[in-house]
Amino acid sequence: MSGASSPGGLGGGTALKRMSTGNKREDLPKNLSMVSIMGLSFAIMAVPCGLSTTLSLSLTNGESVTVIWGWVLVSLISMGIAASLAEICAVYPTAGGVYYWSAMLSTPKYRPIASWITGWLTLVGNWTVTLSIAFSTGQLFLSGVSIFQEDFVANTWQTVLMFWGVMAVCTGVNVFFSKHLNLLNTICMIWTAAAVIIIMVVLLATARHRNTAEYVFAHYDPTASGYPSGWSFFVGLLQAAYTLTGYGMVASLCEEVQNPEKEVPKAMVLSVFMAGLTGVAYLVPLLFVLPEVKAILSVANGQPIGMIFTTVTGSKAGGMGLLIFVLVVALFAGTGALTAASRCTFAFARDGAIPGSRYWSQYNYKLNVPLNGLLLSSAICCLLGLIYFGSTAAFQSFVGVATICLSTSYGFPILVNILNRRVAVKNSSFSLGKFGYAINIATVTWIILSVVLFCMPVSIPVTAAGMNYASVVFMGFAGISVLWYAVRGRKTFNGPEEVVIDGESRSVDEEVGREKSRQ
Template identity: 65%
Template structure:
């Protein structure tokens, strides 16, 4: 039965112009776990807690999370609707080409491909870099005067991402199990933290503080605008759901399972985050004390003060660090598949190497190595700015949000014709949901380029726009030198894809069209 399902999925992939090179050994639960792992709500909310403590506190933390969760569900549903029609590792890059006209397809796919690629790389970077900072912050639970220097932070970061790369290369056959274990680890961790905090803490806040307290006096921004700047915490955490589209070629029945995983992972992350945040706010110590933590990561101190001991604080922090490792492994998995898919169409310098799949390990080893090296080099920005993590989170959120918005916008402009028969249809609410998501993404790009607080200097500036501009310059240069003449987007155009066959895996392909498509694919290779 499974062989038949795999064969159908491979045939559907061939109709979209690609040969299946990766084993289909991931289930829907595994992809759900991967997406859930990348978002890693408790970890993401912990490492970015300083943002909302500065920009609004409880109202920004709780209601900002609820607001962004609802918007993220709308974006995820919009992407899932398209994914059900075009389930390929190219993800939003491929969708942008298929939804565009023949003339615009190469440019739209090239732009969106680079946005996706940079977004995948920087999400992986922000997860592993923030993890390194959190690991080092654990030392301050015993030695409050300890402040990690730049080299200690960078070396710890390289160690974390090195472990993630090793797992992806040498233990890829266990990724299905790892992704499933992540779900249980996260759920158990949240329950343990909730019970421990509420039973051991001596001092508790009241409900009015947890759900209605608003104080933006630390931000320097106008009071109302500080709330929107604080949305970076939730916006960054709830970003990675679209990355799992890159796993379509490793899933059975991807046209059904991946869209479900995309949406359900956001719902699960939203609920998990809320359950984690509420008890955290009930035991929240003095905010000024938390913002003055030398490491910039206050969550360990919260755990220490609630449990009454450094050991108890570290025990809870260890659960968050476990979630971080799942997130780092999952993010690098998705980033490497995105790199592989984009290189497969000749869109990256040196693409002939990055698109290779190691036959013994069944993974795109060189794509994993490239993603790791890029992140290791970007981490060096920390030597120039101690606010580097804020820049990484900002550029990751900007790039991924924009990459999601491009195919959604094209879909609306083209009258949503391509998704009329989608197995994950939004029905009559499609236009409203799509337009809402595009409007939010435009606002988010502006918000996430802003510093957390005012005034700013060279050390506290948000360099997200600078990193974004740097990658834009690289992509434009590559387009002018090579891609302008050689890059044509995916190997087949939208009018050559048998949508019925892609969505069912069983359609009969017209012989003449199949021959033409095969010839184009061979020329592309």
């Protein structure tokens, strides 16, 4: 649920089967359905929220063509990535997700380092996508004040405090309403669809000015970016790529789903397909009624959607009413993203890959929540928000590092699968068949390109305030990962040692043996 990230449902109801202590796998309650997982993935992507909060990025880099056709292009690429991951997930449906898949697909010699790299990329990606969703939600709330007080410009303290408030709400929902997250994920999916329809109808019905179809589908103006024309289009793809990142996060909930080898892969791919259609339904009407782009880009807090709604409807109340729909989607997304982040933290800590793993891998049976992992994820997000005091472009950096980390974590097991000639997935229940190589290679190529693109500043010339610090944040976490591996990981970490599949705890070597016998 957006209410994710990797949003999702915490188990309620059923008591956990208590296994031995230490870092042993917990047999988690299986009370999530395919619809709930799809809702969680859909919620994490939070299309209206993601597209609204990053609209300035694509408008700066090409305007309409980048907005609409960039979305279509990235939606198709994301379908390929989701399908590639779903094919692997159908063979290895575990809470470890991509980091476990990297271990299973690698040879014993490279298993530890492959799973370590992928695990840290996934972990940082989960944390930073939660951070970016919550931060933009705080900015959206403050933009609502600007609707009624046009001279209001939130200062850095107000922005950070509002962000912390959003994080507190998302954390509270995960802690105290874990039994209802299944229901909330479903509600999120319904709310998001309804919000898009209502916003679309109201904007088209009230707009006094409408742009031409040529403007919506063919207008391209990259001059605001300062980049060469073609390169500007690709830099502007960050809007779509950021929005379409959360689908892989739901793999961390595999152990809470009945028949995860069938249900989770379907949920991943269907959620991306639904998100792609939802984005088109949201963006096309928005572009038809879009006010002057210069006015949009001049909004002080970088979140112009409230101003757009108000200008188009001609009413402050109308603008605020439409903004509320987006705000609720954003809260769902933040909650869901934090759910997924807490599960990812819990899963990685069980293998001793995080400093203080014994503490972060504990599970609270009373609340049915990995409480310590949840609180760690929330605390890290809150601390990273302090970067905003040093750079007003912090949000762009959060968006960039989240997209880079999640994309590369998705790409790593796909790349290993290609190098191993796709032997491990030849009997997958979600097989890509004869198109497998082509889809896998295309997605890995895109991911490599995206790492370069999303470290770029939105526009040039570059100032200290407008710099994209995604690479700095990324390298900071990379440094922590390398240091911890040198201090402890290389001595004690052998990759994921156990996994629960079909309620049975198995070692990785046992599962590899089973796969070889099947092949």
